[in-house]
Amino acid sequence: MIGNLIKKIKETKAPICVGLDPSLKFIPDFIKREAFEKYGETPEGAAEAILTFNKGIVDRVHDLIPAVKPQIAMYEQFGIPGLRTFKDTVDYCHEKGLLVIGDIKRNDIGNTSASYAEAHIGKVKIGGNSFSLFNEDFCTVNPYLGSDGVKPFIDVCRENDRGIFVLVKTSNKSSGELQDRISDGKPLYEIMAEYVEEWGRGLTEDGYSEVGAVVGATYPEMGRALRKLMPHAFILVPGYGAQGGKAEDLKGFFNSDSLGAIVNSSRGIIAAYTMDGYKDNYDEKGYAEAAREAVIRMRDDINGCI
Amino acid sequence: MIGNLIKKIKETKAPICVGLDPSLKFIPDFIKREAFEKYGETPEGAAEAILTFNKGIVDRVHDLIPAVKPQIAMYEQFGIPGLRTFKDTVDYCHEKGLLVIGDIKRNDIGNTSASYAEAHIGKVKIGGNSFSLFNEDFCTVNPYLGSDGVKPFIDVCRENDRGIFVLVKTSNKSSGELQDRISDGKPLYEIMAEYVEEWGRGLTEDGYSEVGAVVGATYPEMGRALRKLMPHAFILVPGYGAQGGKAEDLKGFFNSDSLGAIVNSSRGIIAAYTMDGYKDNYDEKGYAEAAREAVIRMRDDINGCI
Numbered sequence: 001m002i003g004n005l006i007k008k009i010k011e012t013k014a015p016i017c018v019g020l021d022p023s024l025k026f027i028p029d030f031i032k033r034e035a036f037e038k039y040g041e042t043p044e045g046a047a048e049a050i051l052t053f054n055k056g057i058v059d060r061v062h063d064l065i066p067a068v069k070p071q072i073a074m075y076e077q078f079g080i081p082g083l084r085t086f087k088d089t090v091d092y093c094h095e096k097g098l099l100v101i102g103d104i105k106r107n108d109i110g111n112t113s114a115s116y117a118e119a120h121i122g123k124v125k126i127g128g129n130s131f132s133l134f135n136e137d138f139c140t141v142n143p144y145l146g147s148d149g150v151k152p153f154i155d156v157c158r159e160n161d162r163g164i165f166v167l168v169k170t171s172n173k174s175s176g177e178l179q180d181r182i183s184d185g186k187p188l189y190e191i192m193a194e195y196v197e198e199w200g201r202g203l204t205e206d207g208y209s210e211v212g213a214v215v216g217a218t219y220p221e222m223g224r225a226l227r228k229l230m231p232h233a234f235i236l237v238p239g240y241g242a243q244g245g246k247a248e249d250l251k252g253f254f255n256s257d258s259l260g261a262i263v264n265s266s267r268g269i270i271a272a273y274t275m276d277g278y279k280d281n282y283d284e285k286g287y288a289e290a291a292r293e294a295v296i297r298m299r300d301d302i303n304g305c306i
Numbered sequence: 307m308i309g310n311l312i313k314k315i316k317e318t319k320a321p322i323c324v325g326l327d328p329s330l331k332f333i334p335d336f337i338k339r340e341a342f343e344k345y346g347e348t349p350e351g352a353a354e355a356i357l358t359f360n361k362g363i364v365d366r367v368h369d370l371i372p373a374v375k376p377q378i379a380m381y382e383q384f385g386i387p388g389l390r391t392f393k394d395t396v397d398y399c400h401e402k403g404l405l406v407i408g409d410i411k412r413n414d415i416g417n418t419s420a421s422y423a424e425a426h427i428g429k430v431k432i433g434g435n436s437f438s439l440f441n442e443d444f445c446t447v448n449p450y451l452g453s454d455g456v457k458p459f460i461d462v463c464r465e466n467d468r469g470i471f472v473l474v475k476t477s478n479k480s481s482g483e484l485q486d487r488i489s490d491g492k493p494l495y496e497i498m499a500e501y502v503e504e505w506g507r508g509l510t511e512d513g514y515s516e517v518g519a520v521v522g523a524t525y526p527e528m529g530r531a532l533r534k535l536m537p538h539a540f541i542l543v544p545g546y547g548a549q550g551g552k553a554e555d556l557k558g559f560f561n562s563d564s565l566g567a568i569v570n571s572s573r574g575i576i577a578a579y580t581m582d583g584y585k586d587n588y589d590e591k592g593y594a595e596a597a598r599e600a601v602i603r604m605r606d607d608i609n610g611c612i
Binding site (some may be wrong): 023036042073076077078079080082108111113119124133134143173174176179181182191192195 | 377380384385412419422437448454455473476485498
């Protein structure tokens with residue numbers, strides 16, 4: 001699957017993905033009104049509003065980008081209807097030719113981890129049938145439990161031609177409490193990076209492995225060091241834009257082939273119409289058009305630096 | 307909420323919980339047959355079989371135990387219908403007077419973490435309404451992202467009188483790859499334990515905090531050390547039984563008040579009817595009765611050691 005991502009990045013000349021992390025507060029009133037009229041101010045209404053919002057965004061950006069990254073927490077917060085919208089969003093993005101990175105940060109041990117992996121990026125067997133349920137192309141994985149928790153995902157990647165991104169150095173302020181601790185003379189995020197490189201061995205396409213890493217744009221020096229430690233890992237880079245990461249900080253996340261990283265922006269794209277630099281030109285009905293402009297600016301900003 | 311757990315442990319004299327982690331392979335054929343006749347060999351059929359199975363277990367054990375621990379991965383593997391069964395299981399357990407520890411191991415940063423917390427142990431606001439969606443009493447939380455990821459859960463605990471169990475030292479073989487690493491002269495699981503004790507400060511009932519810890523029965527010496535480091539934290543102890551933890555190993559997880567830990571068994575209870583010591587006495591129709599006997603044996607085994 002990483003080969004597909006590389007192909008689409010080359011086609012679009014855009015090493016970026018759009019985070020479909022809709023919070024109700026970003027969703028234009030006209031969309032919420034229609035959904036709430038139909039379903040009331042209920043989880044069903046919220047789920048309907050999100051789906052309509054997402055489709056609007058996807059319709060106006062799908063030709064510009066290789067992939068989207070829906071954050072499942074923003075859907076799970078609305079319970080079963082929300083999770084149905086997560087699944088419908090994945091399907092809609094696939095119809096529009098986009099790859100989907102499910103930002104699920106799941107993890108557990110052994111068979112339990114395999115259950116998550118099969119549900120999200122593999123197939124689940126029921127009697128004589130098998131089903132691709134959430135059907136993402138990639139998903140994010142939390143490594144706190146060690147190899148026992150990650151290897152079942154890798155097995156599922158191998159069987160189904162999918163990929164994962166393992167959390168290595170996250171973009172948040174307190175990520176260092178655990179991830180920066182020095183052990184055996186090096187920070188834990190470097191130790192995790194060595195695992196990532198090892199886990200991906202033998203599972204490569206076009207020089208990159210199906211086992212990638214998450215490294216926040218907010219830590220550019222660490223990104224540079226991690227790039228070297230994981231030469232075969234694609235890096236999923238959150239934290240650009242709203243979280244403070246700038247394009248000039250991103251150069252070090254890429255390899256000399258201008259590949260090896262995909263930068264995510266969520267709020268900065270999907271809520272662009274509410275932000276300085278956009279809100280004077282777009283009203284809420286123009287939210288998707290503003291998202292399109294924000295994608296183009298982001299793409300050009302990043303391409304200017306790599 | 308930790309006060310409720312303590313009260314129920316005292317009432318039942320059983321510091322144990324039953325892991326409702328149904329794999330299709332443990333579910334008796336007569337249950338699967340009926341569900342598949344109705345819904346086919348589909349996610350809906352699997353979800354129906356799990357719900358019937360769970361209700362059978364709960365009906366026969368609810369008077370003996372304080373709490374259950376459904377593992378959400380075993381439901382999520384069947385997609386939306388599976389997650390609906392997770393929710394229906396939580397509701398059914400509540401009807402029967404049980405507390406529910408959602409084993410969800412969720413985590414993310416900031417608002418995203420808050421979304422998980424609100425969905426699982428809090429309330430989600432939609433317009434003028436608010437909803438308790440999955441409505442567990444406690445849930446498990448992964449700490450890899452540091453305080454940013456855990457504190458939103460703690461805020462939701464405070465507002466809704468709920469609790470969490472933070473992964474400190476997990477029961478699996480490879481847990482040490484990260485968790486045992488020495489940093490500043492001590493293993494990471496001890497550093498996490500210090501965070502757990504600190505995070506729970508000011509949020510206590512009956513001497514214990516709403517912020518507990520997960521420590522595997524398979525690591526009894528570490529359990530003893532962690533018990534001392536987190537005097538106010540309840541420890542959720544997986545790994546007893548099928549994973550190899552024995553009752554004699556568990557003493558150190560408890561405080562001198564015979565409280566402070568709750569030991570989970572999943573397969574060892576819910577699949578008891580398939581195991582040596584039970585299978586000669588129970589056929590598949592007796593699966594819930596076998597589970598009841600397994601709960602009684604486990605309770606007596608553990609009470610004999612603490």
